[in-house]
Amino acid sequence: MADKLNIALVGCGARAQTAHLPYLKKNPRIDIAALCDVDEVKLATLGDRYKARKISTTYNEILNDPSIDAVVITTPPHLHHPMALAALDYGKHVFVEMPIALNEAQTKEMISKSRRKKLVLAVAHDDHFRPDAILMRQFMERKEVGELTYAKTGWLRSAQRWGHPGWQEESLKSGSGAFLTLGIPLIDLALFVLGERQPNAISGMAFKRSPDLEAEDTAVAQIRFTDDTILVVEVSWILHEPRDVLYLNAYGTKGAALFNPLEIHKEMFGRLVNVAPAMNKKTLGPTSYQGQINAFVSAVMGKAPFPVPIEDALLLARISDGFYRSVKERKEIPLKTRGS
Numbered sequence: 001m002a003d004k005l006n007i008a009l010v011g012c013g014a015r016a017q018t019a020h021l022p023y024l025k026k027n028p029r030i031d032i033a034a035l036c037d038v039d040e041v042k043l044a045t046l047g048d049r050y051k052a053r054k055i056s057t058t059y060n061e062i063l064n065d066p067s068i069d070a071v072v073i074t075t076p077p078h079l080h081h082p083m084a085l086a087a088l089d090y091g092k093h094v095f096v097e098m099p100i101a102l103n104e105a106q107t108k109e110m111i112s113k114s115r116r117k118k119l120v121l122a123v124a125h126d127d128h129f130r131p132d133a134i135l136m137r138q139f140m141e142r143k144e145v146g147e148l149t150y151a152k153t154g155w156l157r158s159a160q161r162w163g164h165p166g167w168q169e170e171s172l173k174s175g176s177g178a179f180l181t182l183g184i185p186l187i188d189l190a191l192f193v194l195g196e197r198q199p200n201a202i203s204g205m206a207f208k209r210s211p212d213l214e215a216e217d218t219a220v221a222q223i224r225f226t227d228d229t230i231l232v233v234e235v236s237w238i239l240h241e242p243r244d245v246l247y248l249n250a251y252g253t254k255g256a257a258l259f260n261p262l263e264i265h266k267e268m269f270g271r272l273v274n275v276a277p278a279m280n281k282k283t284l285g286p287t288s289y290q291g292q293i294n295a296f297v298s299a300v301m302g303k304a305p306f307p308v309p310i311e312d313a314l315l316l317a318r319i320s321d322g323f324y325r326s327v328k329e330r331k332e333i334p335l336k337t338r339g340s
Contacts, residue, residue, distance in 0.1 A: 013075075073087070146255060
């Protein structure tokens with residue numbers, strides 16, 4: 001393989017502009033060969049800014065270019081599966097935003113095809129590369145806050161800020177709602193930080209403000225692990241919160257570990273003391289975005305496997321399927337664990 005990868009990015013929305021394009025540009029082993037989006041004005045602006053060799057509103061035109069080695073997919077979730085399959089059919093390696101697909105069946109199809117084609121299929125697991133998430137995981141592994149008793153996580157987006165803009169509205173109408181879009185990344189973070197715990201059951205409730213939408217804009221779930229600890233998840237983008245809230249709290253027998261910002265509260269001298277080191281908040285996101293892009297490039301070039309196994313994405317898809325089945329059947333649903 002050549003010293004540089006020719007990468008095309010499809011879907012030039014806010015996520016692509018903040019978490020992908022700047023870090024693709026910074027990697028010396030990458031050439032941004034092409035950009036693809038339905039918005040011609042935005043496409044022209046970004047194409048000029050990042051010196052893309054080709055811009056196109058047609059995905060097949062991008063795939064038909066034999067010089068392109070890999071595709072980064074940052075479109076709404078319901079497009080991930082068909083776009084990834086098409087890219088794999090054309091012999092392109094694929095890096096896709098989370099969630100990988102809408103369900104377990106689609107995820108299995110993508111994994112199977114990537115293996116048959118001997119191509120890299122990787123998913124954006126930002127938080128596995130975040131210094132504060134990595135440090136929180138280390139504290140949990142060392143049992144600095146004792147044995148885990150309970151964990152909760154949430155992502156509540158202010159309705160005043162977000163409403164139902166663009167791709168979000170499209171996703172809601174196509175069946176990918178708040179649990180998939182917000183909840184799955186949170187659960188991925190929680191599973192990473194909490195270590196090797198195996199989820200074995202899920203129960204959930206979902207709500208939508210408008211009956212015209214196929215998917216929920218608010219969701220609550222409880223995941224039970226094999227050791228009988230639980231994780232509670234709450235997500236929404238239509239609540240009247242004055243500001244966005246994103247958190248992960250893990251409570252142990254000797255303290256608590258809190259994320260965003262990172263705080264590690266331990267019982268010391270008869271009181272709780274925060275022992276977390278100071279961290280530069282401005283570098284946390286950029287470090288994670290650059291880290292996962294660099295890891296993808298190394299995987300494609302055969303230097304090292306992508307550090308997050310694709311089976312993690314499959315587990316998340318099973319959790320998602322279990323959630324929606326629980327909502328429909330109004331009962332707790334058992335889950336297959338990793339490797340089963």
